[in-house]
Amino acid sequence: MATEPIAAEAAGTCVDSYGSAIGMPQLCFDWFPNQIFWLVVTLVVIFLVLSRVALPRIAAILAERTGTITNDLAAAEDLKAKAVEAEEAYKKALADARSEAQRIAAEARAEIQADLDKAIAKADAEIAAQTAESEKAIAEIRAGAVESVKEVARDTAAALVTALGGEADQSTVDQAVDARMKG
Amino acid sequence: MATATDAAEGSSLVFHPMDQFIVKPLFGDTIAWYSITNVTLWMFFAILAIIGLLVLSTSRRAVVPGRMQSVAELSYGFIYKMLEDICGKDGVKYFPYVMTLFMFIVVANFLGLIPTAFTTTSHFAVTVVLALAVFLTVTILGFVKNGTAFLGLFWVSSAPLALRPILAVIELISYFVRPVSHSIRLAGNVMAGHAVIKVFAGFAAVAVISPVSVLAITAMYGLEVLVSFIQAYVFTILTCVYLKDALHPHH
Amino acid sequence: MEGDLAHIGAGLAAIGSGAAAIGVGNVAGNFLAGALRNPSAAASQTATLFIGIAFAEALGIFSFLVALLLMFAV
Numbered sequence: 202m203a204t205e206p207i208a209a210e211a212a213g214t215c216v217d218s219y220g221s222a223i224g225m226p227q228l229c230f231d232w233f234p235n236q237i238f239w240l241v242v243t244l245v246v247i248f249l250v251l252s253r254v255a256l257p258r259i260a261a262i263l264a265e266r267t268g269t270i271t272n273d274l275a276a277a278e279d280l281k282a283k284a285v286e287a288e289e290a291y292k293k294a295l296a297d298a299r300s301e302a303q304r305i306a307a308e309a310r311a312e313i314q315a316d317l318d319k320a321i322a323k324a325d326a327e328i329a330a331q332t333a334e335s336e337k338a339i340a341e342i343r344a345g346a347v348e349s350v351k352e353v354a355r356d357t358a359a360a361l362v363t364a365l366g367g368e369a370d371q372s373t374v375d376q377a378v379d380a381r382m383k384g
Numbered sequence: 385m386a387t388a389t390d391a392a393e394g395s396s397l398v399f400h401p402m403d404q405f406i407v408k409p410l411f412g413d414t415i416a417w418y419s420i421t422n423v424t425l426w427m428f429f430a431i432l433a434i435i436g437l438l439v440l441s442t443s444r445r446a447v448v449p450g451r452m453q454s455v456a457e458l459s460y461g462f463i464y465k466m467l468e469d470i471c472g473k474d475g476v477k478y479f480p481y482v483m484t485l486f487m488f489i490v491v492a493n494f495l496g497l498i499p500t501a502f503t504t505t506s507h508f509a510v511t512v513v514l515a516l517a518v519f520l521t522v523t524i525l526g527f528v529k530n531g532t533a534f535l536g537l538f539w540v541s542s543a544p545l546a547l548r549p550i551l552a553v554i555e556l557i558s559y560f561v562r563p564v565s566h567s568i569r570l571a572g573n574v575m576a577g578h579a580v581i582k583v584f585a586g587f588a589a590v591a592v593i594s595p596v597s598v599l600a601i602t603a604m605y606g607l608e609v610l611v612s613f614i615q616a617y618v619f620t621i622l623t624c625v626y627l628k629d630a631l632h633p634h635h
Numbered sequence: 636m637e638g639d640l641a642h643i644g645a646g647l648a649a650i651g652s653g654a655a656a657i658g659v660g661n662v663a664g665n666f667l668a669g670a671l672r673n674p675s676a677a678a679s680q681t682a683t684l685f686i687g688i689a690f691a692e693a694l695g696i697f698s699f700l701v702a703l704l705l706m707f708a709v
Binding site for chain 3: 622
């Protein structure tokens with residue numbers, strides 16, 4: 202608020218000599234052309250700046266962002282598909298490996314079984330051979346023993362007959378002993 | 385209220401709520417249509433602010449926006465969506481025009497809130513030009529796009545036949561009142577807020593009332609921040625609604 | 636004397652601003668009541684809300700303008 206009175210002609214019709222407004226400054230028609238002129242200039246400048254530079258640029262940025270987001274989403278979708286694929290492959294490999302392992306195990310088992318069977322057969326044959334040999338030996342021994350018993354029995358019988366005062370006839374004693382031993 | 389005699393008497397309570405709206409020449413004494421005044425200065429600041437906000441902030445073209453670029457994109461999306469929602473797809477080509485109006489009003493309103501600033505949008509000369517531009521655009525566009533079918537805007541075909549002439553008169557009057565209310569709403573709101581703040585500032589000269597006065601100024605300032613944006617929004621949304629009438633003049 | 640009458644007239648005209656305030660309050664209050672009943676529809680109607688407020692307020696602005704004219708221009 203100016204306190205110095207200013208020249209009346211400088212103040213015009215809208216400002217008093219103290220620089221204060223007379224009535225409403227909005228209704229001072231002296232100022233209208235100035236305001237309208239500069240407003241139109243301003244609006245034209247803003248319009249040109251916006252329509253030539255700012256708005257296309259912001260639209261481009263927004264479009265680029267939408268594009269980037271769409272691309273990223275597509276890439277994510279791709280990666281997800283790849284991950285699923287990889288999982289499938291992994292599962293398949295796992296199943297293959299498992300069946301292979303089973304096959305190898307079965308093979309090994311069969312091989313071992315064959316070896317085992319062979320070994321058992323060999324052992325069985327050896328055992329059988331040894332058993333036969335032993336039986337033969339036993340039979341021989343038994344035969345030998347029977348023979349010895351006969352001999353001993355004859356001798357004993359002859360000695361007994363002699364001791365009792367009889368005449369030991371060798372052939373009679375042998376017959377008697379044989380008859381007893383059969384019975 | 386504010387008279388020279390009050391000032392001359394040196395009273396402690398001096399109100400000059402309208403002095404902030406005085407147009408002053410920056411060079412020389414007279415105001416011709418081309419003189420550089422405080423109007424020019426603050427409109428220039430408005431241009432600078434808009435360039436800073438919408439052009440410089442987006443110069444990096446970052447895909448992940450910074451703060452200023454976010455504001456630029458938000459304001460773009462805000463007006464674009466408003467225009468598209470109200471006018472439909474064919475209204476989108478008037479987007480630069482609507483955006484120019486919105487950006488100028490919102491930036492000028494906010495610049496006017498800076499203490500000691502000159503508020504260009506508080507002047508009827510400015511808002512009337514803005515509103516008349518909208519009015520003329522809409523009217524011319526309506527006739528160019530629809531021919532005489534544009535007059536169907538005033539002929540309410542859904543009303544009973546007897547009522548239609550009366551309704552036509554009412555519609556016609558309301559159509560021509562549009563630029564008046566459109567412009568005076570903006571200038572009136574802005575001017576009223578600034579004048580009220582000045583009145584409270586005048587009370588601050590009295591020591592007893594000054595704390596209340598400062599509180600009231602603070603509260604009014606907060607309200608004015610809100611009003612600055614809402615009035616720009618309302619001006620723009622009404623522009624969109626009028627534009628819709630021109631593009632689709634059927635009720 | 637004429638100036639005093641103009642001031643009284645300005646004060647009377649300013650009542651219109653209060654009346655517009657009632658109107659704006661009506662619009663906003665009814666919007667809020669509706670929005671609380673059906674919050675999902677509220678977001679799409681904010682534009683309508685602002686248009687309604689703007690129309691209600693315009694008449695208050697007219698009375699305010701009349702007051703200003705009486706104060707400063709008469």
